[in-house]
Amino acid sequence: MKDNILLTNYKGLSQEELKNLPIDELAFIAHEALQNWDKLNQRLNQDSTNSNQAPSTDSPAAKAKRKAEEKKSSPKHGARKQGAQPGHKAVSRPLLTLEDGDVVIDCKPESCSNCGESLREYSDPEPYRQQQYDIEIIRRVTEYRKHEIVCPCCGETSEGTLPEEANQSAYSADIAALVVTLTGLFQMSRRKAKLFVEEVLGVPISSGSVSNLEKEMTYAMQPAMEEIEMMAHNASSGNADETGFGMKNGQQGWLWVLVTEYAVLFRLFSGRGQAYASQLFGCFEGILTTDRWCGYNHYPSERRQLCWAHLIRDFKSMCENGPEAEAIGKALRKASQLMYRMWHRFKIWKCNEEKRGVKISMTVLESRLQAIRARIKALLEEGAKRGVPKCGTILKVEPLLWTFTQNEGIEPTNNAAERELRSAVIWKKRSLGVESERGGRYAESTLSIWATSQRNGVSPIVFLRELIHCYRSNAPTPSIFSVFKK
DSSP states (O other), X not given: OOTTOOGGGGTTOOHHHHHTSOHHHHHHHHHHHHHHHHHHHHHHTOOTTTSSOOGGGOOHHXXXXXXXXXXXXXXXXXXXXXXXXXXXXXXXXXXXXXXTTOOOOOOOOSBXXXXXXXXXXXXXXXXOOOOOOOOOOOOOOOOOOOOEEEOTTTOOEEEXXXXXXXXXXXXXXXXXXXXXXXXXXXXXXXXXXXXXXXXXXXXXXXXXXXXXHHHHHHHHHHHHHHHHHHHHHTOSEEEEEEEEEEOGGGOXXXXXXXXXXXXXXEEEESOOSHHHHHHHHTTOOSEEEEOSOGGXXXXXXXXXXXXXXXXXXXXXXXXXXXXXXXXXXXXXXXXXXXXXHHHHHHHHHHHHHHHTTOOOOTHHHHXXXXXXXXXXXXXXXXHHHHXXXXXXXXXXXXXXXXXXXXXXXXXXXXXXXXXXXXXXXXXXXXXXXXXXXXXXXXXXXXXXXHHHHHHTTOXXXXXXXXXXXXXXXXXXXXXXXXXXXX
């Protein structure tokens, strides 16, 4: 019997026909069926806790199972409830400074509730204040009228000259910034943005005009993108990740992100190889946190940290691959949880000690985790000997799991990059990607400016307004890091 005989060749055989087959062919059919059953069973059991699937794709049963496991792992506190957590700082609405046009209504008692004496002439110097917000949308139109006047002396006709701003877009910088905020930052469709501008602001606009404003803003955002790229490449540490993103003609593209302390750089490329990763990193030489994908293997290992969140998913998937793999997987998960607890305790202790003026070295954390590191390495070696999936692969990159113990400010997970990619993933699901080269530049620019402005305390809407105003007047572009530089 040939090894390349497919199981599908036996699909149409009846039970009697199967009985007449040689024993070696029946053994082959059974072996193939068991392997296919195992693969399908693993796929059915995949969720966000043991694979790279998003939590939003989990079934209700998987979500309930995850909550039960969280409660089991922490029986004292149970799974974290929705809403504000204990110790969360309360947030209240601020009292705004009153301006012209604001209304003040004084609510005074007319008489004393005890003796009935009139109190109309008295006031509380510090009354309780409660404000109710409202908005008033006023459409403002600037109309330029060019006159042609005939001279009464010579009869020559002279015409006025329109100012430079009259020959620019029919929409002001405020409307341009608002449109880009709606379609780029809030990821609304052009039709919905058109509907908002027309119905709420009372400004007539077409879908084509919305696209033209996006095109204009794409050019206006390029100086800011160059500044973000320079700041990201000069950072001492960063997180990188990538996700699929549709491009023109149905081609598969990849949206990359490099997250640093003050800058978040998005780039859309047509591929996922090491060459594209090199284009994203540029001259970046800091500590890089990533997952274990081979596209990052060209980066120096001494300056790379692997994500532990991905490891924990792999450890859980081991628990579903037979008794031997389950024992190794459970032990690795337990050791990982212990590592996390010790790391969190060290961070709190280090922060408290440094507030008192005591400098704490990272060698303290490295020594505290030395026993756990040896335990995890021994388990991986044992799993590799027994043929447990992924143990051998993880063992090859074991030193890259502990870079965070030697460098201050490095997190053991790649959550920073994954959080920034969420908005891009939602954009992809809503629009299926972009349809042009300019659309790709628009997507990566708006995502970069939105995330970077949030990290620097800059209002993205105000910044976009300044960008388009400077672009139209040929003025120097403002810095998105102005708050940081102060």
